Amino acid sequence: GAGVSQSPSNKVTEKGKDVELRCDPISGHTALYWYRQSLGQGLEFLIYFQGNSAPDKSGLPSDRFSAERTGGSVSTLTIQRTQQEDSAVYLCASSMGTGQETQYFGPGTRLLVL
Amino acid sequence: AQSVSQHNHHVILSEAASLELGCNYSYGGTVNLFWYVQYPGQHLQLLLKYFSGDPLVKGIKGFEAEFIKSKFSFNLRKPSVQWSDTAEYFCAVNMGAAGNKLTFGGGTRVLVKP
Numbered sequence: 001g002a003g004v005s006q007s008p009s010n011k012v013t014e015k016g017k018d019v020e021l022r023c024d025p026i027s028g029h030t031a032l033y034w035y036r037q038s039l040g041q042g043l044e045f046l047i048y049f050q051g052n053s054a055p056d057k058s059g060l061p062s063d064r065f066s067a068e069r070t071g072g073s074v075s076t077l078t079i080q081r082t083q084q085e086d087s088a089v090y091l092c093a094s095s096m097g098t099g100q101e102t103q104y105f106g107p108g109t110r111l112l113v114l
Numbered sequence: 115a116q117s118v119s120q121h122n123h124h125v126i127l128s129e130a131a132s133l134e135l136g137c138n139y140s141y142g143g144t145v146n147l148f149w150y151v152q153y154p155g156q157h158l159q160l161l162l163k164y165f166s167g168d169p170l171v172k173g174i175k176g177f178e179a180e181f182i183k184s185k186f187s188f189n190l191r192k193p194s195v196q197w198s199d200t201a202e203y204f205c206a207v208n209m210g211a212a213g214n215k216l217t218f219g220g221g222t223r224v225l226v227k228p
Contacts, residue, residue: 031214043204043218056215091158095214100146100165103216105158 002026004106006092012112013082021077021109023092029104030097032075034067037108038088046090049075050097082113116141118207120219128227129197135190135222137205146208147188148216149179153201161203164188175199197228 045059093103162173
């Protein structure tokens, strides 16, 4: 079946602008994760959604970052007032949400803030 | 703080050589362990995983890893590499107290020379 998809694949924006990144998880997966991959910091956890539970936002680096998941499926990561240090590849992953399990990653959105 | 360490940042070797990549984590509780691979231009893919049972796990493409609980290690091995194994390899750990999120090591870039 289809894997995790993300859009856009690339995004160039100017410092101070807001951006929205989208993730479509694998159908039937109830758990959804956002990670960030950057040169200086490696792969970092950002936020985790599991079903209807309150999301785990412990990895969000600042209050400029937020995410929502509508209808238990598609998720949007929003970065407000982007800064140059936000430049990174933003990865989305999903999993079954049943416990011990594998996370399947999407291709990522490469964000460049000028 | 809980962390995952990969000792080698870059590895260069010739085809048919053996490969071993180290991974250590700092967490005393139950863990789920993963190795992911990112081939050039592609997204993260699962190589293998350990949840419980036999500490020697076999994955795709001839890779295997051994969980040594006493050493907090999960090293990746392949007896004979191929040029197509050129990629970046990431160790990831799900630490029980942290929910389902993954903590990643810094990655190891492996270059296999033909």
